[in-house]
Amino acid sequence: GESVGLHLPTLSVQEGDNSIINCAYSNSASDYFIWYKQESGKGPQFIIDIRSNMDKRQGQRVTVLLNKTVKHLSLQIAATQPGDSAVYFCAENKGDFNKFYFGSGTKLNVKP
């Protein structure tokens, strides 16, 4: 994804609402995708993954949707909590050696 420098896209939601974070990926040959959560001062933390042979995968309070036609990935967080406030990155896996390429991220602010 194209870097947006210091101006991260920001999504502000009310506690308890559902959040949808979007990501466009670049390579139609990518076959594995991961969503990471990064809190301030910490490394990225795995949330959920999906392979290209799937359209949807659900975890605990999170759902990832994959639309290969338009090369789009989304992360849905149900009943968003203050602890969900972080920067969210999608990462795509290209090639044979588990290389992950990250998008530029979306900052999620959860208002109490």
Add this chain to the structure above:
Amino acid sequence: EAGVAQSPRYKIIEKRQSVAFWCNPISGHATLYWYQQILGQGPKLLIQFQNNGVVDDSQLPKDRFSAERLKGVDSTLKIQPAKLEDSAVYLCASSLAPRVGEAFFGQGTRLTVV
């Protein structure tokens, strides 16, 4: 299970100085990555090791950056000489093997070059 360990957590150096970062991956993880994360951006892959061999270093500025993974376990990333634009968080990550699941990240080293 212990996570990926990195040190130091913070480092401030003057431009043209040298600096080294250390990473200890999760035990048994064959694949090790170094990423550079500039403020407000996503992590950018610098180098990937499989055991002690380099798989990909296409985005590593080799005129000033070097990395090694002796014995296929710990790794060090060095910058010599540092430039102002090297100010970033340097993240180390590891995964069990190629094509096996997610990479686990350390907390990173925040480098400030003044």
